[in-house]
Amino acid sequence: GAVVSQHPSRVICKSGTSVKIECRSLDFQATTMFWYRQFPKQSLMLMATSNEGSKATYEQGVEKDKFLINHASLTLSTLTVTSAHPEDSSFYICSARTEFSTDTQYFGPGTRLTVL
Amino acid sequence: DAKTTQPPSMDCAEGRAANLPCNHSTISGNEYVYWYRQIHSQGPQYIIHGLKNNETNEMASLIITEDRKSSTLILPHATLRDTAVYYCIVSRLNDYKLSFGAGTTVTVRA
Numbered sequence A: 001g002a003v004v005s006q007h008p009s010r011v012i013c014k015s016g017t018s019v020k021i022e023c024r025s026l027d028f029q030a031t032t033m034f035w036y037r038q039f040p041k042q043s044l045m046l047m048a049t050s051n052e053g054s055k056a057t058y059e060q061g062v063e064k065d066k067f068l069i070n071h072a073s074l075t076l077s078t079l080t081v082t083s084a085h086p087e088d089s090s091f092y093i094c095s096a097r098t099e100f101s102t103d104t105q106y107f108g109p110g111t112r113l114t115v116l
Numbered sequence B: 001d002a003k004t005t006q007p008p009s010m011d012c013a014e015g016r017a018a019n020l021p022c023n024h025s026t027i028s029g030n031e032y033v034y035w036y037r038q039i040h041s042q043g044p045q046y047i048i049h050g051l052k053n054n055e056t057n058e059m060a061s062l063i064i065t066e067d068r069k070s071s072t073l074i075l076p077h078a079t080l081r082d083t084a085v086y087y088c089i090v091s092r093l094n095d096y097k098l099s100f101g102a103g104t105t106v107t108v109r110a
Helices: none
Strands: A004-007 A010-013 A019-025 A030-038 A045-051 A067-073 A076-081 A090-098 A111-115 B009-013 B018-023 B031-038 B045-050 B061-064 B070-075 B084-092 B104-109
Touching: A004 A090, A010 A019, A019 A030, A019 A090, A019 A111, A030 A067, A030 A076, A045 A067, A076 A090, B009 B018, B018 B031, B018 B084, B018 B104, B031 B061, B045 B061, B045 B070, B070 B084
Parallel strands: A010 A111, B009 B104
Antiparallel strands: A004 A019, A019 A076, A030 A045, A030 A090, A067 A076, A090 A111, B018 B070, B031 B045, B031 B084, B061 B070, B084 B104
16 A cells, blocks of 8 residues: 555656656545655755645745646645756655555655756 | 764675664654665655664564664665665654655665
């Protein structure tokens, strides 16, 4: 149980375009989802926290107008990278907390974004 | 949240126990010790967590010192598939935010 999926697994786009990444909890309802970013050879950095039905909370230094997060249901959160640039190329990972086990997070497999 | 210190890397032999240390000398009374691992190009995987008692599950054992200033994750019989970066994280139970440090890169060798 507690499986989190992400789609797409990898995406290549041109500079200036927008890219949407989906994060789904497959067998549980996720009250809270998290979005992380990981640059090569670096650790994960939390970008934002989203609760179903409310606005996301962004970490300091993360542009909320550039990284749009929508958490419209208890099983789906989306991250849209707007007007992507090469420096946005990274590994984006989501995680989710279950409603019955709030002490752990379950991570998705990640999405590799490459902006040309 | 309290900071953690882990060795940057360690090797271990396949089939042997792997003991991964973590220092968290500034841990406070309501903070838990969590361990996650990340296999190359995948999302992190939850391993185990504990407050002050030793914990064991199907993946690993967690040994926390009595003063809670350090802990050890034990992989009882390391396999090649255990090669990964292991993160020791200290966080309050309902804080939800996980701060990932550099972790320990564990390489299991045949």
